[in-house]
Amino acid sequence: MTSDTRRDPYLSALGLTDWQYRAGGPLDTKPAPETDSRPAPPDAGEAAPDGMNWDELEAYLARRDHRGANRPVFGVGARDAQVLIVGEAPGANEDAQGVPFVGRAGKLLDRMLFAIDCSRATNVYITNICKFRPPDNRDPTPDEVAADWPILERQIDLMAPRLVVAVGRVAAQTLLDCQTPLGKLRGRLHRYPRRDLDVLVTYHPAFLLRSPQQKSKAWVDLKMIARHIRNPGR
Structure with a gap:
């Protein structure tokens, strides 16, 4: 069975025919105000995240x-992946399971990634800007x-x-430190502020579930991701 044949059910579920869909703030770096709801600082003497390895970082988050929220949602996927997918924050399903992008939106994201030979099990890592719901x-x-x-x-x-793939308005505007509408951020690569790193903006899968007519635009974004992985020099 060929890769294209195996992929057909997923493409159909996305509304694709012949690899095309059918028509159908920003980070505030100022210190947090002195309020009771402010996130607690690290324990006295505890190291900052700089220099931590993966296990130390996950344990650090768990102590925050x-x-x-019920639990932290650290991230999931291949930690040596070329592609980092970043959403805004966990929802109810993520808070219950401790894993980002589960439920209907997560399943749609997985099908979208599979269509371009990507998977959280092999070559994509998924996380959120905020780690608690x-x-x-x-x-x-x-x-x-x-x-x-x-x-x-x-x-x-x-x-x-x-x-880095920013999914949704909040993630995109926060990562790029801007207020530009998501529709105007799509379709081109951006540079991550203060890093030599490309950022691509696309719709959140939860939005696509509510607005399936936008799936064709998301498919354009997916193809950009695939091209960029194969041809990083642009």
Whole structure:
């Protein structure tokens, strides 16, 4: 059975025919204010994330203030992957399981990745900017972003990915430190601020479930990811 034949059911589930779909803030680096809800600082004498390995970093996150969430959601996938996918924050399913992008949106993301020969099991790592679920699935606050930002930055240091894929408006605007609408950020590569690293912006799979007519645009983004992996020099 060929790779294309094996991929057909996933393409059909995405609304694809012949490899095409059918039509169908930003980081605030200021210190957090002195409030009771502020994320707790590290224990006295505890090292900052800089210099930690993967296991140390995950254990460090587990000791942090959960901010009302059930558990931290550190990340999942191949830690030596070329592609790092970053969402905004865990939802209810992620909070329950401790794994990013599960449930219907996660399954759609997996099918999309499979269509370009990518998988969280082999060559993609998936995480979020915020590592704890915000109450009621609201957008993360600047304080919450700032609290978890050093962990994401250390994950990037350890991975040294070739490409970061920001899924959704909040992730895109936060990673690129801008207020530009997602629709205007799509379709081209951006440079990660203060890093020699490419960023590509696409829709969140949860948005695609609500707006399936946008899947054709997401497929364009997926093909850009595949081309960039194969031809990193652009």
